[in-house]
Amino acid sequence: MESVTQNGSDQGRPEPWPHSTPEVEALVREMIGRVADKWTLILLEVLEEHGTLRFTQIGAQVGDISQKMLTKTLRQMEFDGLLTRVVHPVIPPRVEYTLTPLGRSLSEAFCPVWLWAEANHAAVMQARARFTENAAHE
């Protein structure tokens, strides 16, 4: 009753993720904070799907991203080694963005999340409706 009830109802799931050390976990947290970003995720998907794209092409694929956020997210991803930015010194300028193997591996790691979202958006909508209904009753 005094501790956090690390209860036995943990039905046979020993430890889903093997965390090694606290310092690695802190590092991983920092990376998650960096990578768990809406635009980063969407840019990963768009580039994975289309290969090499130019600046305005990416913007057109995403649809509702401002140029400022597009530039910022692309630069951040380049800084983190997720994509390469190739500038062709021609007029008008031509800049091509391509995922690196690192970026492609991250994109693949996010694949289950996209599948989850596709499979469960109906469940989430139901949960929201139920929540709203319950809030109305109280």
Add this chain to the structure above:
Amino acid sequence: MESVTQNGSDQGRPEPWPHSTPEVEALVREMIGRVADKWTLILLEVLEEHGTLRFTQIGAQVGDISQKMLTKTLRQMEFDGLLTRVVHPVIPPRVEYTLTPLGRSLSEAFCPVWLWAEANHAAVMQARARFTENAAHE
């Protein structure tokens, strides 16, 4: 030349994710925007790891989250059906949070991302160092 060059250099990768319709994709994008949040991800991990937790226990596990963001994120996740919030009407108050099956399935979907972060944080650090070095040369 009129379409987006679904080029042949797509070395044998046919279509990673089967997108059905644009409307579903828009819905999925909305969910990704909701779920691809630093605190949501970390709370999912903490709750998956510890089972049922109280408000302050979650805050202690996360470490550097403000109570306001903790409340807000928890409410959002409850609204989306990712966790349940059980209030025991005692003094001092006791509120317990537990992942729903939906939340646990999302947590599992994010598992590869955590593994990616653990496996590749060194690569990201190297990429950052390389980027900084190249920027200094230019």
Add this chain to the structure above:
DNA sequence: GGTGCTTACTTCCCAAAAGAGAGCATCGGG
């Protein structure tokens, strides 16, 4: 020869959101 067009940004301004920190409500114990 001047004017405008194109692309990929960059900068400015302002609204919206995130985040920190203090306050609040409740009741049992001293």
Add this chain to the structure above:
DNA sequence: CCCGATGCTCTCTTTTGGGAAGTAAGCACC
């Protein structure tokens, strides 16, 4: 009669993000 413990809630400050305008530079067109 006041303190502490807990789970919020409110206020204030900092950061983020959108939209629009500006920039550079060669090329087509009148």
